[in-house]
Amino acid sequence: MNEKEISEIRRRFRPEKSNISRIRGCYVNEQREIVSEFSQSLALMPQEESEELLAILKKTLSGTVGKNLIDIEFATRQVLEGEEHKLLMALRDSSLDDENAVHEFYGRVIETLNMEGNYLILLACDKYDVPYYAKDGEKQEDSSEVFSYFLCSICPVKLTKPALGYYACENIFRNITADWVVSAPELGFLFPAFDDRSANIYNAVYYSRNLAENHEEFVDTVFKSEIPMPAAVQKETFQSILGDTLADDCSYDVMQAVHGQLSEMIEEHKTNKVEEPLVISKKTVKSVLESCGVPEARVTSFEEKYDAEFGADTQISPRNLIDAKQFELRTPDVTIRVNPERSDLIETRMINGAKYILIRADEGVEVNGVNIHISE
Incomplete structure (x- = not known):
């Protein structure tokens, strides 16, 4: 999914836009035990609470594509035979009403997710009447299709600190006791992906708040698919490769050129409003190094190290390698x-x-x- 498609789904998480009728999930303690399960109707909740729940779910589609939001791709064989894909389809097709599928999903997550403290597993299903746009960009009344999907959010639950509070109605100060509060999602996903404004059951979109941690064990359990190394690790690895392979030829001018040319690519991509995410290959960096006069032996060493760390054909977002600002x-x-x-x-x-x-x-x-x- 590109940024435009993600933004279109994000806008769904408002009471007047969403077809989400209820939120279901479970509360897990430090011992990996389910303390309670719940299924709450948004229509029967106070407006402030329903809006807060939708806002929490919405954060699972926040951040930068390629950094916080990562495409997960299923192999054809997984879609046809894989148990993990069948489970996701059962959750989606039943609108989260298949109790066996829901509890199997809870069990898989709890068994493998490495997260300290208490947390919530939140699930919500939505059906989106995708509007059709004419060639002139005008929105038509009839929708082109119904995009049925569900969103999963894993939210830490943390204990607040006691504090002194002012109660205006009584005009007094007194202690506010500590309480358990739901934090923003640490990770989650949307399935299926919304590609070309249509359902793509061969893909999911995975979210990780922490750029240095992608919870690989969760991805392996839920999707049985590989995930790129975290964005922060990509940056550290790239910096290490440059430093180790260029050695004495890693000068200020070289680093200035690498940063400058990658920044130009990012800015040009933004200016041209290209929908597809920007990625580069090792050949891109190779050409920059060659233009700086880096000896051929050093450039060859860089290519070999890149292949060993990232993979020969791996493409990376330049936003993960430098801070353009x-x-x-x-x-x-x-x-x-x-x-x-x-x-x-x-x-x-x-x-x-x-x-x-x-x-x-x-x-x-x-x-x-x-x-x-x-x-x-």
């Missing part, structure tokens, strides 16, 4: 953050045998908020 230099004692568009203000130089990072500072220099003058 920030350019950073760091020493053990000093960290310098630069506007990426002005990385030309910095250079590295050897002076009298010592290594220096030089920053051109023509005007507007402050120290602890005070303007200073730099004299000759």
